[in-house]
Amino acid sequence: MARAVLADPRWQEYVTKVYPKLQYLLSVCTGSSILARSGLLDGKRATSNKEVFEWVESLSSAVHWIKEARWVVDGKIWTSSGVEAGTDMAHAFVATLYGDSVASQLANILEYTPNTDPSWDPFAAVEYPSVDATSIPGEVVSRDNLPVTRWGVLAFDGAIGLDIAAAACYPEMITVDTPMLGTVSFIGPSPAPVKMASRALNGGQRLSVTRTLSDDMEHLDVLVVPGLPTAGPFPLQSELVACIRAIFPSLKHIMSIGTGSMLLAEAGILNNRKATTSKQLFDSAISLYQKEHAITWTSGRWVKDGNVWTASGSASALDACAALCVEMYGEDAMQQASKYMEYLPRLDASDDTFSKVWSRRA
Structure with a gap:
């Protein structure tokens, strides 16, 4: 998603407003940038999309950003890396709420083999081309x-x-x-x-x-x-x-x-x-x-x-x-x-x- 869209203050206002009533808050990919800007990740561990990780990391020094993680759980906030890391996080989330057997059954129905290790993201060491602060990657x-x-x-x-x-x-x-x-x-x-x-x-x-x-x-x-x-x-x-x-x-x-x-x-x-x-x-x-x-x-x-x-x-x-x-x-x-x-x-x-x-x- 273009960074200018993510910077829209209405996203921050909304998540800040609903957060106290939530049992869980999940972000996928650069959604963590909205949470970082809102201050909800202050003092917490989190991860984000690896292509623009350094940019997301620069948004808040109060967050303990973990680049190597596929997803991170800290309290009621779950943050995942890129798009498909969100699927792995969702599997872990279902297992937490409903048990491993339910999560496994759903994975079998979807014919999906989950990565169950949140601490390892094979894309953490991948090099991505840099883009400017307002572009989407395809514009380069x-x-x-x-x-x-x-x-x-x-x-x-x-x-x-x-x-x-x-x-x-x-x-x-x-x-x-x-x-x-x-x-x-x-x-x-x-x-x-x-x-x-x-x-x-x-x-x-x-x-x-x-x-x-x-x-x-x-x-x-x-x-x-x-x-x-x-x-x-x-x-x-x-x-x-x-x-x-x-x-x-x-x-x-x-x-x-x-x-x-x-x-x-x-x-x-x-x-x-x-x-x-x-x-x-x-x-x-x-x-x-x-x-x-x-x-x-x-x-x-x-x-x-x-x-x-x-x-x-x-x-x-x-x-x-x-x-x-x-x-x-x-x-x-x-x-x-x-x-x-x-x-x-x-x-x-x-x-x-x-x-x-x-x-x-x-």
Whole structure:
């Protein structure tokens, strides 16, 4: 986030106002700069994004900044390093609140392997290019006359939030300090915000869409189809399938995440192809598309067949997107994006430990 935005005093005023009533306060990445400016970290241990660590550190000498940490807990305040360090911190937070078994169960459902050591951050020693105090990192590289890659992510009520976040991470970060341009559109059934999956009453994240299913989709290069926490049916399934079927011929790539593969199968995109899906819901998800569609369902963290990519669980999508970015932009650009995300991608598609966890056949 641009530093000028983080310096807006309204953020500091808000966190200072609500802090006394909070049981916990968590910051991810440069969110710690807001806490530092507000004085809430005075006398406490904390960490922050490694790319701009020295800048965040300079905001307050009253904070004991720990660069080597992946995340830090001091009282009711939790601070994490970069974006994906926040996921590791969230796992530890869930374990603290609800116990290790609940945290492990969620990790298995998401097909996510957490880093459970808060004291070690592999990105602490990485060198990042310097940027000025008002820029975002991507502004330091000229991109004149370079093509734009247009990504679209389907968004609908009940979709898994991490599916959508994982799909957006690499397209966003691939533009940081690289000569790549990209846009990400969130495509919903209507202009109204969509509500992510949640069992909590009135819970669930709400996502603002930027395009609708009725808009012209001919100029998209990549379409990502997230899944549900169940084997369906999907809301507005016929409309989603019709959109996928219509746009597929003009796409460079299409990717499903988790049970999003069911929509690809229904659209006929997976006919005579290899594919995978959520390992937790593997049998349920493939039961309708086993024989008549001539799909070879298999194990794998993700499966690529031509320009069709199917990622297994939610966290697998990060690795599938990393592999797709290697194909589209090259290894160096993908590694740069991973560095800014503070994520170590798993680039072996066959490294599918969660097939064994869920005892799914291959």
